Amino acid sequence: MELKLYDTYERRPRPFASLAPGHAGLYACGPTVYDYAHIGNLRTYLFGDLLRRVLQLNGYAVRHVVNITDVGHLTSDADAGEDKMEKGSRRTGRSAWDIAAFYTAAFQRDLERLRILPPTIWARATDHIPEQIAFIAEIERAGFSYRTADGIYFDTARLERYGHLARLDIAGLRAGHRVELGDKRSPTDFALWKFSGDERRQMEWDSPWGRGFPGWHIECSAMSTRYLGALFDIHIGGEDHVPVHHSNEIAQHEACHGHPPARYWLHGSFLRLADSEKMSKADGSFIRLETLIERGFDPLAYRYLVLGAHYRSKLVFSWAALEAAQTALGRLRLGFYRLPAGGAPDPAYRERMLAELNDDLNTPRALALAWELLKSGLPGAVQKATLAWLDEALGLGLEAWRPETIAVPDAVLELVEARQRARVEKRWADADALRAAIEAEGFSVRDTAAGPVAAPAG
Numbered sequence: 001m002e003l004k005l006y007d008t009y010e011r012r013p014r015p016f017a018s019l020a021p022g023h024a025g026l027y028a029c030g031p032t033v034y035d036y037a038h039i040g041n042l043r044t045y046l047f048g049d050l051l052r053r054v055l056q057l058n059g060y061a062v063r064h065v066v067n068i069t070d071v072g073h074l075t076s077d078a079d080a081g082e083d084k085m086e087k088g089s090r091r092t093g094r095s096a097w098d099i100a101a102f103y104t105a106a107f108q109r110d111l112e113r114l115r116i117l118p119p120t121i122w123a124r125a126t127d128h129i130p131e132q133i134a135f136i137a138e139i140e141r142a143g144f145s146y147r148t149a150d151g152i153y154f155d156t157a158r159l160e161r162y163g164h165l166a167r168l169d170i171a172g173l174r175a176g177h178r179v180e181l182g183d184k185r186s187p188t189d190f191a192l193w194k195f196s197g198d199e200r201r202q203m204e205w206d207s208p209w210g211r212g213f214p215g216w217h218i219e220c221s222a223m224s225t226r227y228l229g230a231l232f233d234i235h236i237g238g239e240d241h242v243p244v245h246h247s248n249e250i251a252q253h254e255a256c257h258g259h260p261p262a263r264y265w266l267h268g269s270f271l272r273l274a275d276s277e278k279m280s281k282a283d284g285s286f287i288r289l290e291t292l293i294e295r296g297f298d299p300l301a302y303r304y305l306v307l308g309a310h311y312r313s314k315l316v317f318s319w320a321a322l323e324a325a326q327t328a329l330g331r332l333r334l335g336f337y338r339l340p341a342g343g344a345p346d347p348a349y350r351e352r353m354l355a356e357l358n359d360d361l362n363t364p365r366a367l368a369l370a371w372e373l374l375k376s377g378l379p380g381a382v383q384k385a386t387l388a389w390l391d392e393a394l395g396l397g398l399e400a401w402r403p404e405t406i407a408v409p410d411a412v413l414e415l416v417e418a419r420q421r422a423r424v425e426k427r428w429a430d431a432d433a434l435r436a437a438i439e440a441e442g443f444s445v446r447d448t449a450a451g452p453v454a455a456p457a458g
């Protein structure tokens with residue numbers, strides 16, 4: 001069955017065909033590790049994980065590369081402002097190297113809790129400085145760069161198709177540009193290498209152009225080429241990468257190779273908060289996965305919530321929506337758990353589910369089919385096997401889940417029995433005292449039709 005993916009470059013869904021049969025190369029722009037990831041960032045990595053899983057379900061061996069931006073991402077996309085890492089260092093009082101290691105580990109832990117498969121290769125920008133310098137030197141040799149007082153810049157005017165990915169209106173941008181250009185020739189030109197100058201930086205390197213650090217876009221060009229080759233299958237990221245970061249990656253690549261680095265470009269839509277345009281690390285007020293956990297949510301409830309919206313449609317986060325996702329996930333888990341094992345997937349359902357997933361990763365419709373299947377009347381073992389198969393794409397971990405059984409200590413069970421005897425014998429004062437004793441042990445007792453049930457209080 002044909003896999004169709006919506007390609008931002010061509011603005012249309014296209015049948016996916018890989019360069020090498022049975023193999024798919026996938027590059028995802030990773031986080032800037034100057035702070036924790038917010039759940040918006042995590043939506044983008046859930047989208048990447050879904051794409052990878054669907055490729056795998058279609059029989060592809062996926063080589064999945066994710067970079068870690070630990071240098072060179074400035075607070076402004078216009079090459080002004082300071083390095084986010086140096087800023088993070090000042091905020092925390094720790095070195096830029098320390099916070100890079102700390103927030104990388106925190107990010108990887110978030111991915112694990114969301115059951116996002118680890119990439120084949122993690123590529124850290126600061127581990128690939130020579131590759132970045134070599135890439136810039138190639139751009140320079142091809143005649144696409146110029147030098148200013150503060151760095152080496154890419155000359156976007158040299159490329160006829162600059163900004164094609166974003167359908168940028170270059171003439172309009174140039175005419176309407178009121179902001180100080182500095183020494184840049186055009187507002188769309190961007191830094192390949194920035195000089196340290198008089199600034200004292202924690203992260204800086206020698207280069208043929210002077211001591212400094214790489215611009216943000218060059219790392220992805222250098223590392224994707226190193227690990228996936230000069231032309232690979234799919235490049236992904238959040239929708240904000242279309243007009244600047246990915247447009248610039250493409251420009252760098254075209255200067256050296258005469259074509260974009262990837263054959264398909266996919267972009268995930270942002271998660272938004274009801275009352276704001278976007279969720280940003282930069283403004284300091286954001287919701288982390290940890291925030292959800294502290295409020296009693298299972299991280300996979302967030303995964304379920306994200307799967308309930310198509311990756312290219314807007315998703316507005318609310319606590320009520322997360323609550324509903326947690327309830328639905330709970331029902332799905334329990335439904336799955338109660339089904340008997342030992343069956344094989346139902347071919348008709350499997351085909352319909354794959355058709356939805358292969359239709360540009362339509363998870364809302366695939367989830368709807370999961371619920372339909374549970375009411376289908378098919379043998380339980382067949383339902384279970386079909387859901388387990390689907391879950392390879394959804395990644396909800398249905399097979400690993402077990403209902404929580406909370407052990408009630410014997411001493412508490414004895415108090416519960418004593419209270420029950422007191423109630424049968426209508427010794428109400430004793431029963432009340434025993435209830436207080438149970439509560440003092442940190443448990444509560446509830447009287448049900450099947451008898452009293454003790455559970456941890458709270």
Ligand SMILES: Nc1ncnc2c1ncn2[C@@H]1O[C@H](COP(=O)(O)OP(=O)(O)OP(=O)(O)O)[C@@H](O)[C@H]1O
Nearest residue numbers: 031032040041043044237238270271279280281282
């Ligand atoms: N609200 C959001 N929803 C979905 N994805 C997002 C959101 N914000 C950022 N992303 C994506 O998260 C990924 C990591 O982004 P990055 O670490 O550079 O942080 P950022 O949140 O964009 O930073 P900042 O808020 O400082 O601009 C990128 O692919 C980006 O497109």
Ligand SMILES: [Zn+2]
Nearest residue numbers: 029030220245
């Ligand atoms: Zn990138």
